[in-house]
Amino acid sequence: MAKYIFWRILQMIPILLGITLIVFLLVRVSGDPVLLMLGEEATAEQIEALTKSLGLDRPLYVQYLSYLGDVLQGDLGMSLRYVNQPALEIVMERLPATLTLASTALLIAILISIPAGIIASVNRHGLPDYLASFLSVFGQAIPNFWLGIMLILIFGVTLQWLPVSGWDNPWSVLLPAFTLGASLSAVLTRILRSSLLDVMGQDFIRTAHAKGVSPVHVIFGHALRNAALPYITLIGLEASSLMAGAVVVEQVFAWPGIGLLAVQAIGSRDMAVVQTIVLFAAVIVMSINLIVDVLYSFIDPRIQHG
C-alpha cells in the first residue's frame, strides 16, 4: 500500500507541471494586467514602465522558467490586485472559508441523500420514491446561482432567518452550503437508490430475510455497507465539482473563500494569485482522489492496490 501511495504521489509531479504551463499561458493570453491596472488615463510610457517592472516584457518561456524556479523555492509571486502582498499568503488565508463551505455542503448532501436514497429504494415505485426522484432531478437541474439567489430572497430577505451573505457568524455558512450541496445531494440520492436496489436483489439479502433478520438490520447492517462503494466513489469524483461550484456560490454569497478570490483575481488578471489557486485546487483534487482510492481497500478488502 505504501508503495502504491508513493507512486501515486510521484505521478502528480508531471500533472502539476502540465497544469502550471497551461494556466501560465491562459492567464497571459487572456489580457494584459498592465492595461487593467492603469485604466483610462494610461500613457504609452507608463504602460511600458509598468510592463518592464513586472517583468512582462521578457519572452514567455523566460517568464515561465523563472516562475517555475521561484515556485520550487516556495515563492509563488506577488499579487497585483492586492498591492505588494504575497500570493501564497492571500490564498492560504482563504482556505479555511472554502474548506468550511465545502465540508458543510458535503455533510448536508450526505444527511439528505442517505435517508432519501434508503426511503426511495425501500418504497420502490411508491410515492416516496417518485418524490425523491423528482427532487433529485430538480436538484441537479437548477443552476446553483439561481438557487442561491432564491434562498437569499426567501430566508435572508423575506423571512430574515439567516444572514444573506459574508462570513460573520456560524449561521452564515448554511445558505451557501445548502446551495452548494443541493445538486450533490441529488446525485448521491440517485446513486444510493440504484445501488441499494441492486444489492437488495442479491442472494445474501434474501438469505438474511429468510433467517428472520429485521428489515432495519438488513438495510443498515448488510445492504448499505455493500451499496457504499459507488456512493463513496461518487463523493470522490464530485469533490472537484464542489470546488468548481464554490466559485459560483462564493461569488453569490460574498463568501470570502478561494472561489471568490479566483473570480476576482481572474477579473483583474492577478496572475500570481490565479496560478497559485489553480495549483492548490489541483493538489486538493488529486489528494481527494488518492484518499478515495485508498479508502476502497478498507471498505472492500477484495480491492488490492499494488
Added chain:
Amino acid sequence: MFKRMKTGASALALLIGISGAAFAQDREIVVAQGIDMPGFDIHDHRNTAVEAVMINMFDYLVMRDEKGVLQPALATDWEVISDQAIRFNLRKGVLFHDGTEMTAEDVSFSLDRVTKDPSVQLNLFYKAISDVEIVDEYTVIVRTHKPDAILLNRISNVGSGIVPKHYVEKVGWEGFATAPIGTGPFKFVEWRRDDRVIMDVFPEHWRGRAHWDRLVHRTIPESSTRVGELMSGGVDIALPVPEQELARINATDGVETKPSPTSRVMNLFLNTKEGSPLHDPKVREAVDLAIDEQGLIDLVMGGMGVPTRASIVPGITDVPMELFGTYLYDPERAVELLKEAGYGPGELTIPLAGPKGRYPRDAELLEVISVMLNQVGIKTELSILEWSAFQSRYWGIQNIDGMVLIGNASPLGDGYQQTYRFVCGALWSEMTGWCDERFSELVLAASTSTDRVERPKQLGEAYHILTEGRPILPLFQLENIVGMSSAIDWTPDANESLWMYRAHPKGN
C-alpha cells in the same frame, strides 16, 4: 444596523429562547460596495471606490465639503506666497490614531514619497510638487516645479493623506498597507480580504466624535446580493445599485435610493484622421445630432445621468457650465449633413467599439447608440469587448478605429484635466488625429496660470473649440444609484466619497 441583529442571531435566539434585546450593541454602520481594497497604501492605488473608504481613516490638509468646495482641514489656513508656493498653517493638537501629535515633519514625510517616487500609482497627480519645506512645527511651504493653478486640488485627495512618520519608518509602507494609521474620524481595526474592513470610532478626532461607534465596509461583488443585504437590514448603505433593482428597493419600506453623481462623463472618441469618414466635420456633426443623449439616459440608464456637451460636471473649477445640462439632437439635420458630405442612407459604415462591464450598462449604451446612428442612415460595425480585451485592441494601444466609448473621470476636479491631452501632440490629440493651435495655446496658458479671472476664460474658450471640433462627443454625466436605509441621514456627494463622519441616524 438595527435590523441586522435579527438576521444572524434570530435562529439562535429562537432556539435558546432569549430575546433580541440581549444582543443590543454599539451603534454600527455598514456600507457595501462591489470591490475590495487593494491594501491601505494611500499612494499606490487608482480607484475612486478605494479612496471612498480610505477617507474615513485619513485627513488631508484641505478637504472638499459636500458641494465639492475646498475647505480647511489639517491646514487651518494658507497663503499663496508666489505662483509656485503656498504656505500652510497646520492645525494644532491633531492626534494620530496611536495618540501622537501630527506636526510639519509628518506632512513633509507624507508628501515626499508620492511626489518623488514614480513607481507609486498616484505619483502622476503629485509629481508637479517639487518640495515641502518645514518652516516650524506647525508651518510648511509646498512648492511646485512650475506655476500650478491646481495645487489645492491636488492635495485634497487621499494621495496626500497625512500619515505618521515615526510609524511608517517603523513598519515600512508594506506594513502600513495592512495596518494603517491616520488622523481620520475612524481608526483601522481589521481587514478581511474580499469580506470586510472594520473601523472603530476615533473619539479624539479633531472635528469631534463621529455618530457611529463602528464603521464596517463590506465587499459584496454580486449586485443582487448587495441589494438583498440592504433589504434585510444587513447593510445600511449599498452601492452601486443596478438600475433594474430600483423598483424593488423603492417598493420596500425602510429602504430608499438616492442618485450619486460622479465626476465621470461617458464620451465617444472619434477618429478624425485623414482616410476616416469622420475626418469630415459634417459627418462628426451628423453623428452628434443623431444621438439623443436624454433618450440614452431615459432608455438605458433608468433616468440617471445629465446630458452634457463637454466632459465636465458641477464642482469642477474653471469650466464653461453653459455646456453642461444641454445636448444637440436633430436627426433630420443629421441626414442633410450626411447628404452634403456625400453619403446617402446606408452608404456610410463606421466602426463603433466599447467595453462591456467597465461602466454601468455600457454594452446596452453601445447597442442603442448604434440604433440611433442607424436611424439617420449610418451603419455601424459594433465591437463590444470585455474591458481588458477592449484595452488591448483599442484604447490601451491608442487605436481608435472609427468611434470608441470611454468614460473619463476628473479626480482633481479641475477643467485642465480633460483638455490637456487634446493639446497638439498630446495623447488624445494623437489618438483622434485632432489638433487645434488656438486650443493648444489656451490650454497651455491655463496650465501655468494662477489668475483666477483669466483662467476660466482661457479654459472656457478651449472647451468651446473642443466642442465645435468634435474629436470627442461627450454624452452624459454618469450617476450611480445608492441604496440606503431610511433610518440614516446621509446624501451622496459630488466627490463619490463614503465619508461616514457626515452620516448620522435620523432624529439625532
